[in-house]
Amino acid sequence: MENIDYSLIFIAAFLAIASPGPATLAIANTSMNQGRVYGLSIALGVLTGSLLWSVCAAFGLATLMFSNVWLLETFRYVGSIYLLFLAYKSLISAWHVKSIPSMIDPCVGLLSVYYRGLLIHITNPKAVLFFGALYSIVIPADSSSYSLLKVIGIVALVSSSVFISYALIFSSELMKNLYMKTRRAFETMFALFFGTAALRILSSNIDP
Numbered sequence: 001m002e003n004i005d006y007s008l009i010f011i012a013a014f015l016a017i018a019s020p021g022p023a024t025l026a027i028a029n030t031s032m033n034q035g036r037v038y039g040l041s042i043a044l045g046v047l048t049g050s051l052l053w054s055v056c057a058a059f060g061l062a063t064l065m066f067s068n069v070w071l072l073e074t075f076r077y078v079g080s081i082y083l084l085f086l087a088y089k090s091l092i093s094a095w096h097v098k099s100i101p102s103m104i105d106p107c108v109g110l111l112s113v114y115y116r117g118l119l120i121h122i123t124n125p126k127a128v129l130f131f132g133a134l135y136s137i138v139i140p141a142d143s144s145s146y147s148l149l150k151v152i153g154i155v156a157l158v159s160s161s162v163f164i165s166y167a168l169i170f171s172s173e174l175m176k177n178l179y180m181k182t183r184r185a186f187e188t189m190f191a192l193f194f195g196t197a198a199l200r201i202l203s204s205n206i207d208p
Contacts, residue, residue, distance in 0.1 A: 045117025079123030
């Protein structure tokens with residue numbers, strides 16, 4: 001008989017995904033800075049990265065990565081460098097005067113914003129560890145493929161709800177007006193967060 005606690009998985013996934021992190025902060029930043037369409041685009045990129053890690057962990061890739069620590073180390077350095085790049089961009093934006101009409105840059109395509117979200121999430125070693133722990137500790141080793149697909153579906157439901165909600169909330173007129181009035185403070189905060197996240201990933205021990 002199936003002995004997977006789906007309610008526990010739902011709660012654990014929600015707490016892990018909804019808590020502030022590089023992905024959710026990137027969605028908030030893009031939504032306020034560039035508008036709802038771009039916010040939803042980066043949210044879909046993050047969601048794609050989440051689904052990729054979920055599927056890979058469910059069907060054994062996490063075990064392979066845990067047995068080859070150099071793969072985790074590669075993701076650690078690539079992800080940290082990219083977060084430092086985002087911190088730099090936010091810091092430059094904080095001290096660069098923008099006019100309202102230039103907030104949405106038509107040169108920045110939706111596809112590139114989507115790939116930005118995807119890159120943020122697939123290079124985050126913490127995402128690898130979360131999904132690896134979820135499928136190796138919470139899910140019994142003898143679970144059927146159907147059970148694994150149900151877990152993947154639950155995680156996908158939680159992820160899509162959280163990421164899209166972030167995009168919708170932070171692209172609202174209230175948040176955009178608040179951003180316009182305090183843009184420098186917001187961008188400085190994002191720069192500090194991305195920089196701190198990068199340094200924490202670099203200095204932390206992510207060995208399974």
